[in-house]
Amino acid sequence: MASWLPETLYEILGQGPAPSKDYYQLLITRSQVVFRWWKISLRSGYQSTKPGEAKESHEDFLENSHLQIQIALIFGARILDYVFGLCEGKFDFLERLSDNVLLIILSYLDLEDIASLSQTSHRFLKLCRSDQLWERIVETACEVTPDMRALAGDIGWRQMFFTKAQPARKRKQSGGSEEDRQL
Known part of the structure; x- marks a missing residue:
């Protein structure tokens, strides 16, 4: 399965923590951890400082506590944990699916699951709030009329779901409208 992975994982x-203005890049490939830095300073002693680079194999990175500390200080403990996972061969294949495939999968989730998933990464937040997802959800919840499409163009499909489609879906699930239940 690893052969399906791109070269850059x-x-x-x-940017480094304040007051630093230095920039950093962390690149994980199939075989290496590459850490690059650019010193940014107006001080005369640092103006001629060249960019730096450290390359380690995955196995060597797992034993290099100095590089691990640098990564944790700059990018945080969550990123360091993620890099550890990649170096140990734990790949997140769900993150590697295309947006179109993920939107199809997301459209089958419950609202609570969509809300939870939106909190896992910036990418999933963007997908979970996208009009493409909510258009699919609205289309499965109720019949979409041309007027609804026009309104969705103005207010967005997500808002359309919560104002029009979700109430219709609840009536459908409970066996009719409020008036029908009273009769």
């Missing part, structure tokens, strides 16, 4: 850029 993960990449992140960031």
Whole structure:
């Protein structure tokens, strides 16, 4: 399965903690951890400082506590844990699926699951809030009329779901409208 993976498994850029203005890149490939830095300073002693780079194999990175500490200080403990997982061969194949495939999968989830998933990463937050997802959900919840499409163009499909489609879906699940239940 690892052969399905692209050469670059993960990449992140960031600035060092204040008061540093230095920039850093962390690149994880199939075989290496590459850590690059660029010193940014107006001080005369640092103006001629060249960018630096450290390359380690996955196995060597797992034993290099100095590099691990640098990564944790700059990018945080969560990123360090993620890099450890990649170096140990724990790949997140769900994150590697295309947006179109993920939108199809997400459209089958319960609302609570969509809300939880949106909190896991920036990518899933974007997908869980996307009009493409909510259009699919609305279309499965109720029949979409041309007027609904026009309104969704103005207010968005997510808002459309919570104002129009979800109440219709609840009536459908409970066996009719409020008036029908009273009769």
